[in-house]
Amino acid sequence: MPINITMPALSPTMTEGTLAKWLKSEGDTVESGDVIAEIETDKATMEVEAVDEGILGKILVNEGSENVPVNDVIAVLLEDGESADDIGDVSASTKAPPSSAPSSENVSDTVDVPNVDNKPQSVPSKDVNVKTVDRVFASPLARRIAKDAGIDLSSVNGSGPHGRVVKADVEKAKASPQKAPAQVPVQGYDDPDVKTNVFGMAYKEIPNNNIRKVVAKRLSESKQEVPHFYLTVECILDELLAARKDINDKANGEFKLSVNDFIIKAAAMALKAYPSANVSWTDDAIQQYLKADISVAVSTPTGLITPIIKAAEDKGLRGISTEMKDLAGRAREGKLKPEEFQGGSFSISNLGMFGVKEFAAIVNPPQGCILAIGAGEQRPVVINGAVEIKTVMNCTLSVDHRCVDGAVGAEYLQIFKRYIENPVSMLV
Numbered sequence: 115m116p117i118n119i120t121m122p123a124l125s126p127t128m129t130e131g132t133l134a135k136w137l138k139s140e141g142d143t144v145e146s147g148d149v150i151a152e153i154e155t156d157k158a159t160m161e162v163e164a165v166d167e168g169i170l171g172k173i174l175v176n177e178g179s180e181n182v183p184v185n186d187v188i189a190v191l192l193e194d195g196e197s198a199d200d201i202g203d204v205s206a207s208t209k210a211p212p213s214s215a216p217s218s219e220n221v222s223d224t225v226d227v228p229n230v231d232n233k234p235q236s237v238p239s240k241d242v243n244v245k246t247v248d249r250v251f252a253s254p255l256a257r258r259i260a261k262d263a264g265i266d267l268s269s270v271n272g273s274g275p276h277g278r279v280v281k282a283d284v285e286k287a288k289a290s291p292q293k294a295p296a297q298v299p300v301q302g303y304d305d306p307d308v309k310t311n312v313f314g315m316a317y318k319e320i321p322n323n324n325i326r327k328v329v330a331k332r333l334s335e336s337k338q339e340v341p342h343f344y345l346t347v348e349c350i351l352d353e354l355l356a357a358r359k360d361i362n363d364k365a366n367g368e369f370k371l372s373v374n375d376f377i378i379k380a381a382a383m384a385l386k387a388y389p390s391a392n393v394s395w396t397d398d399a400i401q402q403y404l405k406a407d408i409s410v411a412v413s414t415p416t417g418l419i420t421p422i423i424k425a426a427e428d429k430g431l432r433g434i435s436t437e438m439k440d441l442a443g444r445a446r447e448g449k450l451k452p453e454e455f456q457g458g459s460f461s462i463s464n465l466g467m468f469g470v471k472e473f474a475a476i477v478n479p480p481q482g483c484i485l486a487i488g489a490g491e492q493r494p495v496v497i498n499g500a501v502e503i504k505t506v507m508n509c510t511l512s513v514d515h516r517c518v519d520g521a522v523g524a525e526y527l528q529i530f531k532r533y534i535e536n537p538v539s540m541l542v
Contacts, residue, residue: 116201117166117191121175123184124155124162125452131155132180132324133188142170144191151188154324158419158455159448168193172201176257252279259284325417333476341515344474347527349534351490351505357537361431374410374464375435377487379540380533381462382406382426384526391526392459394480395517401480409458409478410438412445419445420478422458431540466490472508482517485530486510507534 121131132154138144149161150170171192175182182188190201252260252267256279260267263284270287272279300308300316308316322330354376362370385392385406394401406427409420421441423434444450463475464487475486488508495504509530513523533540 116171116196117168117193118187119150119164119189119191121182121184121186121188122153122162124153124160125456127456128155128184130181130183133175133177133182134159135177136173137161138170140170140173144168144170155452158325158445158450159416164191166191169196171196171198176261251277253281256281256284260287263288323416325414325419329418332479336476336479340477340479342474342477342512343515343520343523344510344512345520345523345527346472346508346510347531349507349509349531350495351507351534354534354537355490355505369432369435371431371435373466373490374462374487375431375438376534376537376540377462377464377485378408378410378423378426378434378438379429379431380530380537381460381485382408382423383533383540384530385460386427387529388522388526390522391483391513391518393482393517394459395482395514396480400517403459405459407457407459409455409461409481410441411461411463411475412442414446414448416448419450419455420458420461421445421450421455461485462487466507472510474510475512477512477514479514482514483523483526484512486512509534 121133124131133151134154135152136150137152138148138150144150144164144167146164146167148164150164151162152159153162154160168191170189172190173188174190175186175188192198192201251272252270253274257267259265259281260270260279265284265287267279267284270279270283271277273283274280299306300310303316305318307318309319310316351373354373358371358373358376365371383406389402389404392403392406394403405425408423408426410423411418411420421438421444423429423437423441426434429437441450441454445455458478459481461475461478461481461484463484465473466487466489469489471491472488473486475484477484486509488510490505490507492503493506494501495506496502497504509527511523511527
């Protein structure tokens with residue numbers, strides 16, 4: 115019998131996702147293990163592999179459909195000897211992406227009205243002109259043909275029940291070329307995508323993906339609900355820079371350590387030495403972690419993500435460096451596994467490479483601390499009554515005051531500072 119392919123839960127917290135792309139088409143043969151689709155979760159775009167084999171008989175959720183609930187049927191797989199006639203009444207509840215075609219009525223292109231558990235559908239009555247409401251009703255096949263042909267469904271007269279657009283309507287529209295709606299560019303700009311707001315300011319819209327939406331929600335909640343406070347120390351980097359140069363020179367190109375690798379190691383070693391800062395807040399208890407799982411903020415084209423160096427206190431600088439390069443590369447490609455970016459006990463955000471002298475990061479719940487790293491720069495420093503020029507780096511610790519007191523944060527920073535200024539101590 116036909117096999118339903120459902121929206122998978124790609125992470126423990128995932129409740130819905132965006133069907134970014136189908137890699138198989140209706141009628142294609144599917145083998146177990148084949149990648150059939152790409153799903154965009156709240157943190158990454160991930161590939162979905164087929165569990166069963168057969169023929170992809172029907173796609174129920176179009177590419178680009180947003181907010182598809184986990185376990186909703188997205189396609190139907192036919193077994194050997196079965197045909198499309200064997201597919202029963204299967205539907206899925208989705209929110210399709212808005213139509214890109216401009217329209218004065220702001221008509222959007224949505225999927226069919228769902229009919230879950232064979233309940234009666236809510237459809238326009240016969241005396242309602244479908245084109246005057248904010249949705250266009252069309253069969254999946256008609257929708258796909260229209261998309262491939264670049265036809266605006268809102269301009270097609272439907273001959274199906276209640277004005278529903280069917281395949282024949284789209285084929286007829288293909289035979290009669292449509293005149294594209296006129297797009298009037300903003301004065302002074304040739305790009306028709308440029309708009310103006312009520313103040314006459316020109317702009318372009320950049321749609322928010324799931325990653326940015328979730329990050330925005332979590333950071334807003336953090337600033338509103340977590341009582342932040344901030345502590346800053348200055349770390350002298352000269353010995354660390356000298357040690358880094360010496361290690362890299364002797365590596366003969368086999369690997370290359372960054373300052374950030376030393377920072378990750380120092381942060382983890384300080385947590386091992388002072389576990390009172392390696393904590394999270396819950397209403398029932400403070401959770402004190404036994405390992406230093408360091409989340410490192412990485413900027414990607416789709417937003418911020420924090421891959422994790424797990425048990426970093428137990429790893430050498432070379433191992434941290436290799437793992438961090440791999441995680442950061444796959445993070446930018448959207449190929450991290452959920453367990454590689456979910457969790458973590460402590461975060462680091464480093465903007466020093468951009469020349470930022472000092473900043474305060476927002477705590478990443480449920481973690482209790484995040485360490486913001488500024489740029490190393492040469493400054494006059496008084497040492498034993500004499501002024502010397504040293505390379506100094508500002509480090510600001512943002513903490514959740516519910517689980518980390520001021521003295522705890524200050525003590526942690528002193529230990530972190532000692533490791534940074536005496537890097538050899540991290541190796542023993």
